[in-house]
Amino acid sequence: MSLPSTTEIIEDLEFFDDWEDRYKYIIDLGKSLPAMDEALKTELRLVKGCQSSVWIEPGQDGERMTFVVDSDAIIVRGLLALVMAAYDNKTATDIDAFDIDAYFAELDLERHLSPTRGNGLKSIVARIQAMAKAAL
Amino acid sequence: MSFDVTAIRKEFPILDRKIDGKPLIYLDNAATTQKPQCVIDAIVDYYTQCNANVHRGAHQLADEATRRFENARDIIAQFLNAKARHEVIWTSGTTESINIVAHGLTKLLKAGDEVVVTAMEHHANLVTWQQACLQAGASLHVAPISDLGELDLDAFDALLNENTKMVAFPHVSNALGSVNPIKRLTQKAKEVGAWVLVDGAQGAAHGDIDVQDIGCDFYAFSAHKIYGPMGVGILWGREDVLADWPVWQTGGEMISRVSYTESSWNVLPYRLEAGTPNVGDAIAMGAAIKWYSELDQAAVQAHEKALMLSATEQAMAFDGLRIIGNANHKVGAISFVMDSGHPADIGFLLDRQGIAIRTGDHCAQPLMDRFQVPGTARASFAVYNTLEEVDALFEALHKVKTMLA
Numbered sequence: 001m002s003l004p005s006t007t008e009i010i011e012d013l014e015f016f017d018d019w020e021d022r023y024k025y026i027i028d029l030g031k032s033l034p035a036m037d038e039a040l041k042t043e044l045r046l047v048k049g050c051q052s053s054v055w056i057e058p059g060q061d062g063e064r065m066t067f068v069v070d071s072d073a074i075i076v077r078g079l080l081a082l083v084m085a086a087y088d089n090k091t092a093t094d095i096d097a098f099d100i101d102a103y104f105a106e107l108d109l110e111r112h113l114s115p116t117r118g119n120g121l122k123s124i125v126a127r128i129q130a131m132a133k134a135a136l
Numbered sequence: 137m138s139f140d141v142t143a144i145r146k147e148f149p150i151l152d153r154k155i156d157g158k159p160l161i162y163l164d165n166a167a168t169t170q171k172p173q174c175v176i177d178a179i180v181d182y183y184t185q186c187n188a189n190v191h192r193g194a195h196q197l198a199d200e201a202t203r204r205f206e207n208a209r210d211i212i213a214q215f216l217n218a219k220a221r222h223e224v225i226w227t228s229g230t231t232e233s234i235n236i237v238a239h240g241l242t243k244l245l246k247a248g249d250e251v252v253v254t255a256m257e258h259h260a261n262l263v264t265w266q267q268a269c270l271q272a273g274a275s276l277h278v279a280p281i282s283d284l285g286e287l288d289l290d291a292f293d294a295l296l297n298e299n300t301k302m303v304a305f306p307h308v309s310n311a312l313g314s315v316n317p318i319k320r321l322t323q324k325a326k327e328v329g330a331w332v333l334v335d336g337a338q339g340a341a342h343g344d345i346d347v348q349d350i351g352c353d354f355y356a357f358s359a360h361k362i363y364g365p366m367g368v369g370i371l372w373g374r375e376d377v378l379a380d381w382p383v384w385q386t387g388g389e390m391i392s393r394v395s396y397t398e399s400s401w402n403v404l405p406y407r408l409e410a411g412t413p414n415v416g417d418a419i420a421m422g423a424a425i426k427w428y429s430e431l432d433q434a435a436v437q438a439h440e441k442a443l444m445l446s447a448t449e450q451a452m453a454f455d456g457l458r459i460i461g462n463a464n465h466k467v468g469a470i471s472f473v474m475d476s477g478h479p480a481d482i483g484f485l486l487d488r489q490g491i492a493i494r495t496g497d498h499c500a501q502p503l504m505d506r507f508q509v510p511g512t513a514r515a516s517f518a519v520y521n522t523l524e525e526v527d528a529l530f531e532a533l534h535k536v537k538t539m540l541a
Contacts, residue, residue, distance in 0.1 A: 027539060051496045073478035075477075
């Protein structure tokens with residue numbers, strides 16, 4: 001199953017007004033995120049969050065940058081799916097130009113899900129942005 | 137029973153807080169406890185009435201501050217049943233207390249010496265000794281624990297020999313809640329002539345402590361885990377051991393006489409208290425220990441036991457939940473994992489329901505490896521928690537399970 005686009009995600013999340021539905025949506029996104037091969041989950045690809053682990057493996061498809069990401073926590077996987085909607089299979093120029101802060105602001109996530117909560121999201125975003133900058 | 141949890145809760149202003157509109161259920165007490173009004177008042181009163189540097193001022197404020205500061209030391213000495221008040225050293229907390237001892241030990245160890253710890257250490261009572269051993273060329277030995285999370289006493293005994301110089305263990309495991317037989321462990325370590333340090337971070341708030349009865353050389357604990365402020369703690373040490381223990385930091389009150397070529401050190405307790413101490417928080421720690429000591433201890437212990445019993449029973453009846461650490465004697469905390477999600481997922485979804493717990497490795501990574509879990513969710517209890525809160529935790533966990541399914 002392919003992930004929805006950033007616009008679709010923003011529209012979907014706008015639709016829910018209670019926290020449980022919003023969380024369930026994130027959890028379902030997390031479940032639909034393709035899993036990383038266990039053999040790839042090495043120290044090299046690990047981004048240590050304070051409570052859960054996140055792994056990232058960058059790739060290339062012609063001009064486009066691709067990423068395989070995973071986490072041992074389902075909700076973090078869901079948040080990774082939000083990030084992938086923005087970054088996966090995009091060119092370095094697109095990634096560099098994308099305003100991730102505005103995107104997260106528009107998602108209006110609960111404070112519990114915001115990327116600043118030490119869940120490893122912030123480091124992943126920073127890492128992808130750095131890779132895109134280096135590839136420009 | 138002279139124990140009224142409703143009355144006690146009223147002393148803790150933070151317990152009135154709402155989280156996302158829901159009443160706060162605070163079950164992260166092993167990380168830090170909340171503070172009663174009298175402790176908050178002690179801090180405010182110190183800074184509004186008598187802030188001054190201690191021991192050296194020739195004025196009334198300095199006298200008052202010194203008196204309050206030293207009075208707090210007396211309260212701690214009494215709480216621990218220390219033989220003398222100067223056996224009580226102010227530190228910034230358990231970690232610094234252990235570091236002071238480990239730093240001194242580094243100078244006393246030689247190649248071939250051995251240090252023994254347990255497999256249930258918090259990093260502060262592991263890495264300190266590991267580094268001391270590395271520097272001195274000594275070796276570190278780890279006493280294993282059983283699948284229940286109990287120390288293997290035979291294996292512990294077998295590690296002790298005439299080369300053993302220091303034995304350190306927790307009073308209570310922070311991640312599992314297991315209570316160690318500290319008196320028995322101390323006796324065994326003393327038979328081979330080792331020094332003994334008890335990491336009391338999780339023990340101090342959950343039972344009577346009598347350092348003379350335990351027979352250990354050092355007992356370390358933090359104020360903030362026993363209703364006191366953050367940033368202050370205690371190293372208790374037996375006078376004959378502490379009096380010659382190599383000094384750690386230098387400067388300030390710890391010095392007796394200085395020339396440009398050498399210095400001599402002050403007497404206990406000051407020789408191990410370099411620099412200006414955390415006076416306000418030390419005084420507030422005294423207020424916290426006094427407050428806690430005046431509670432009916434038997435009633436407090438019975439109350440906390442009832443909370444643990446209820447939590448354990450409900451956890452055991454919960455399909456898809458596994459308790460990590462099933463020691464026969466546990467206090468204060470219950471650690472668990474769930475089939476339906478990672479501890480971080482459990483933490484997120486409980487937080488959203490107003491329930492604060494701790495998730496993660498609890499600064500005890502080797503212990504998590506031992507149980508082959510990435511971490512656990514841990515609910516930990518204090519005197520102000522109620523049976524209704526325990527019920528609410530499990531009700532919320534059922535919702536977590538449904539949402540993650």
